[in-house]
Amino acid sequence: MSFISRHQTVSVQVGHITVGGDAPIVVQSMTNTDTVDVVRTVQQISELAKAGSELVRITVNTIEAAEAVPEIRQRLDKMGCDVPMIGDFHFNGHKLLTAVPECAAALAKYRINPGNVGRGKRRDEQFSQMIEFAIKYDKPVRIGVNWGSLDQELLARHLDENAQLDEPREIADVQHDALIESALSSAKKAEEYGLAHNKIIISCKLSGVQDLIRTYRDLSKLCDYPLHLGLTEAGMGSKGIVSSTAALSVLLQEGIGDTIRISLTPEPGAPREKEVIVGQEILQTLGLRSFTPQVIACPGCGRTSSDYFQHLAEDIQSYLRNQMPVWKKQYRGVEEMSVAVMGCVVNGPGESKHANIGISLPGTGEKPVAPVYEDGVKTVTLKGDQIAVDFQAIVDAYIERTYATHAKIS
DSSP states (O other): OSSSOOOOOEEETTTTEETTTTTTEEEEEOOOOOOOOTTHEEEEEHHHHHTTEEEEEEEEHHHHHHHHHHHHHHHHHHHOOOOOOOEESSSHHHHHHOOOHHHHHHHHHEEEEEGSSTHHHHHHHHHHOOOOOOOOOOOOOOOEEGGGGOOOHHHHHHHHHTTTTSSSHHHHHHHHHHHHHHHHHHHHHHHHHTGGGHHHEEEEEOOHHHHHHHHHHHHHHOOOOBBBOOOOOOOEHHHHHHHHHHHHHHHHHTOSSSEEEEEEEETTTTTTTTHHHHHHHHHHTSOOOOSSSEEEEEOOOOOOOOOOOHHHHHHHHHHHHHHHHHHHHTTTTTTGGGEEOOTTTTTHHHHHHHHSSEOOOTTTSSSSSSEEOOOOOOOOOOOOOHHHHHHHHHHHHHHHHHSSSBBBOO
């Protein structure tokens, strides 16, 4: 249960997923396959959905990609994967949806960037065409603005006006205001074209942590549209994870944000699901949602010269996450369970007692036994070469006994 008061926004329905209002904060991701490659795209969407992505965005940039979208949707449906797909449009979305209306129908939401929808007189015309498709097929729209594709005409006007002031403002402040105006004026225009207020989601994504926090704080004061959070380019590895966590945690703690994406740059050949897991862990660590049982493990020290507890903690964590697609259909509340895997007697018993289920492994020089605690009570002491296997069996039994007795889902 969240202890954070959320910024009040309207509810927007994206397929069967609700974004905004009182709905849980939604985790989403995006494919990096060529959408024309139906097989690979379907596979990656399925993998992302299995990892916990509740919305998946795909690139729709060519006629061939637009033509592939209905088949992708059909194949996912046959697999039993009902994750809503979002179409990412830039420059030519109005042409693609005109040429392939089946694509417009198959998508659950359209993502439009006002800075990339057209130039000059054509901008409003092409933007209105996209909105007309959203109205015709009853689809919501995310109006997404970022530094890399900010409407240059709008920015130029702001800069010119600023230059005329007796005391011109900092350029960064002018850009900040232009970014927010681009998003909100485009949303207003979409409503003038006939799109319902509860069909609009807004994002103003940037790459800088402090810039992102400032922008969304201001944006949340100016509208009640659901807000999509995320750094535009978070980066690779720990840098991307830390940057995203730093930015989003501040905003989420303040109740700002209705859906998130962690835009990590994957290592070559690495799975795409990492960004989904990071997003889930941010929300779960803040106490906003629960996705999978959490493993508490000590960092290790001179008392834990063996790496046995590290391997056990990693194995248990992987096992819990891999089992969740099955468990969430059978055991209500299991995602809130905590499991402690500790490495010595200093904090081991105490942390194990505070977890739902925990094991305190022997440290260097300690007696080679491992007491197991369930809901604060020691239930068994494990020893020998099968500690890992025995503990996993105890975890399974605990879940079956605790979460199936009163809340098994049919």
